[in-house]
Amino acid sequence: MDITLPRLSARLPGISMAGFGVRSSAFVDIAMVAHPSVTLIVDLSDAGGIVYDAEGGRRRGSVVAGLLPGQLRAGGWRGECLQIRLSPVIAAAVLGASTELTGTVAALDEIWTRDGSQFEDRLRSTTSWAERFTIAADVLSRRLDARPSVDPEVVHSWQRTVAHRGRVRVDGLADEVGWSRQRLWSRFRSQLGLTPKRAAQLVRFDHAAHLLAAGHPPASVAAQSGYVDQSHLHRDVKALTGITPAAVATAPWLAIDDLAWPARHL
Known part of the structure; x- marks a missing residue:
């Protein structure tokens, strides 16, 4: 290819x-x-x-x-x-x-x-x-x-989620932008198509998936990515992909990822 x-x-x-x-x-x-x-x-x-x-x-x-x-x-x-x-x-x-x-x-x-x-x-x-x-x-x-842009508060919350690789709390993001948790949840979901919590889960998984593809063992990946333990990583991976961490590690889609996207912009 x-x-x-x-x-x-x-x-x-x-x-x-x-x-x-x-x-x-x-x-x-x-x-x-x-x-x-x-x-x-x-x-x-x-x-x-x-x-x-x-x-x-x-x-x-x-x-x-x-x-x-x-x-x-x-x-x-x-x-x-x-x-x-x-x-x-x-x-x-x-x-x-x-x-x-x-x-x-x-x-x-x-x-x-x-x-x-x-x-x-x-x-x-x-x-x-x-x-x-x-x-x-x-x-x-x-x-x-x-086209109209996304609310600055939503943009900030997304950028913070990416910068911290999904290891953020919704309450903390809401405090940063001066919104209530409910308002941030509602605006984030209506404008980006997913909740702040789901966004954090997906960003965290993406970081973990690339570590798995790079050959890191699941236990190490779980610790580096902010999962409670390896079982937590396994459950998240299965929920998002339907396959195990071992299968994600050898996924062809990820095998070329660092070549096609050397500096990923999420």
């Missing part, structure tokens, strides 16, 4: 992009691991196409996977695709549907309607990854400028 990253000039805060190319004739079947971002995968292949499970059936083409996308399996694909990861704060503006997307998989043209098809056509009009990244950055920045 070939991986291409954008130059600094094509990067936007809260948005990460990577281009993928599969040159083998073999088909690919990779299960996504739950991740604290909304993932947009634009299919640029000439043949085969991305095939994924959604709404009880098999579908093809560009796809948007909401937070907690453990049920998505991308298979039968060969060719090229552009993958974009959006912080929930950014996704709320860019997609305008973060709440509805949580835990779901949807076709890109269902989320962006005609704009999705036009976006895909522009990307297909060139084979240069540099141009594709520039096109994507332009489209995303325009959508950001045209």
Whole structure:
């Protein structure tokens, strides 16, 4: 698999992009691991196409996977695709549907309607990854400028959750922004699509998953990631992915993560 990253000039805060190319004739079947971002995968292949499970059936083409996308399996694909990861704060503006997307998989043209098809056509009009990244950055920045932003208090709470790798308390976040716990809970959920507690769980899991993929033993990972013990880690991993920590450690999706996203922006 070939991986291409954008130059600094094509990067936007809260948005990460990577281009993928599969040159083998073999088909690919990779299960996504739950991740604290909304993932947009634009299919640029000439043949085969991305095939994924959604709404009880098999579908093809560009796809948007909401937070907690453990049920998505991308298979039968060969060719090229552009993958974009959006912080929930950014996704709320860019997609305008973060709440509805949580835990779901949807076709890109269902989320962006005609704009999705036009976006895909522009990307297909060139084979240069540099141009594709520039096109994507332009489209995303325009959508950001045209839509209302998330409350500063919600942004602060999300950023603190990420900075502390999920080891935060909702009461503490509410005190920091001067809101009641109930108000923070309500605004956070309505704007980002998940509760502050769920966000902390997902960010903490993401840190633990990468430690597991790096070869750290589960007991050590549990201690480093803020879990009570190894059993707590096991329960959280099973709840979020449906598989064990040992299986997460060898997940193909994580195997290329540090190559595609060397500096992850959640």
